[in-house]
Amino acid sequence: MDLKRAIIDLMPGPLVRTFAAPYISGKGIASGVAKADELHAKLGISSTVDLLAEEVFSREDVEATVQVYLRMVEALKDRPFASISLKPTSLGINESEEYCQANLRRIVSAAAVHGMHITLDMEDRNFTDVTLRMFKAIRDEFDNFGIVLQSRLFRTSEDIKNLHAKRCKVRICIGIYKEPADVALQEKPDMKDKLFEHVQLLLQHGHYPEIATHDEPLVRRCMAHLDQQGVAKDAYEFQMLLGVPRADLQQEIVKRGQIMRLYVPFAEDWKYAVHYLKRRLAANPAMALMVMKNMFGS
Numbered sequence: 001m002d003l004k005r006a007i008i009d010l011m012p013g014p015l016v017r018t019f020a021a022p023y024i025s026g027k028g029i030a031s032g033v034a035k036a037d038e039l040h041a042k043l044g045i046s047s048t049v050d051l052l053a054e055e056v057f058s059r060e061d062v063e064a065t066v067q068v069y070l071r072m073v074e075a076l077k078d079r080p081f082a083s084i085s086l087k088p089t090s091l092g093i094n095e096s097e098e099y100c101q102a103n104l105r106r107i108v109s110a111a112a113v114h115g116m117h118i119t120l121d122m123e124d125r126n127f128t129d130v131t132l133r134m135f136k137a138i139r140d141e142f143d144n145f146g147i148v149l150q151s152r153l154f155r156t157s158e159d160i161k162n163l164h165a166k167r168c169k170v171r172i173c174i175g176i177y178k179e180p181a182d183v184a185l186q187e188k189p190d191m192k193d194k195l196f197e198h199v200q201l202l203l204q205h206g207h208y209p210e211i212a213t214h215d216e217p218l219v220r221r222c223m224a225h226l227d228q229q230g231v232a233k234d235a236y237e238f239q240m241l242l243g244v245p246r247a248d249l250q251q252e253i254v255k256r257g258q259i260m261r262l263y264v265p266f267a268e269d270w271k272y273a274v275h276y277l278k279r280r281l282a283a284n285p286a287m288a289l290m291v292m293k294n295m296f297g298s
């Protein structure tokens, strides 16, 4: 274990919670629903609500997670401004692809009844193939299912070209996981140039890009280019994480008449949330620094 990881593992839960507090709506589904309502009513912002879960291994825990997602569908079904995001490692991928796919299908089919959109988050490169396979199989059947692709991976342009004959909503982001140089770009400016290319490639292939970045110059570059190309404003949207301070930019996007969507995680159990957040901190130690900067405005 490296030193950085060891230090993060030793961080007390309350400290991790302090770092993470701006990014989480609170405890329980109701906190996610309340945050989605508040963002929509006050700011015209849409949400994608997510259960912050530790990697789940036992069938019992996977089933409990599925049940939370099914309750989320019920709780959010009358809110067209809200969607749901979920992760394969919370839904049985550690047991088998078939099992995970069956669980995903249960949630997507329940949401489909209400026309509610579900996004399959993308985890590290070891899960890319299986996540795409499960996505494609379920997308064959359901229109309310989208996926995430990561611009840092060399494979992503091909993945876009081979994604699906049907129109897909695709969250395109640089990717949170550090990946080795044989499979991924290593420098952020290169990842962001690639993201800009991927947005255009997605549109060319008939998909709907959900541009997920907090990088203001990149957001502006996308807007200017897509406006200049005459791309309709409802052919794509922007996404950011709850808690990252981009209020002015978000309002500008809303005023353009476009969907601006925030990722709104809630915790069912702080213990699991803390484990999960420690992994995120280990994957991206700069996050702690960013939170400090955001909190103290330096």
Ligand SMILES: Cc1cc2nc3c(=O)[nH]c(=O)nc-3n(C[C@H](O)[C@H](O)[C@H](O)COP(=O)(O)OP(=O)(O)OC[C@H]3O[C@@H](n4cnc5c(N)ncnc54)[C@H](O)[C@@H]3O)c2cc1C
Residues within 6 Å of the ligand: 120, 121, 122, 123, 148, 150, 171, 173, 174, 175, 176, 177, 188, 212, 213, 214, 215, 239, 240, 241, 244, 262, 263, 287, 290, 291, 294
């Ligand atoms: C809605 C949404 C969903 C996502 N889903 C996935 C996913 O499924 N899989 C995946 O691998 N990645 C996902 N990501 C993460 C994404 O891949 C990037 O790691 C993350 O957005 C940071 O990249 P950036 O483009 O914002 O650029 P950066 O250069 O990393 O950030 C630009 C600036 O934004 C601010 N900022 C960025 N991130 C944070 C943060 N966490 N806390 C505080 N300030 C911050 C900082 O001021 C930073 O300087 C998601 C991101 C968003 C917005």
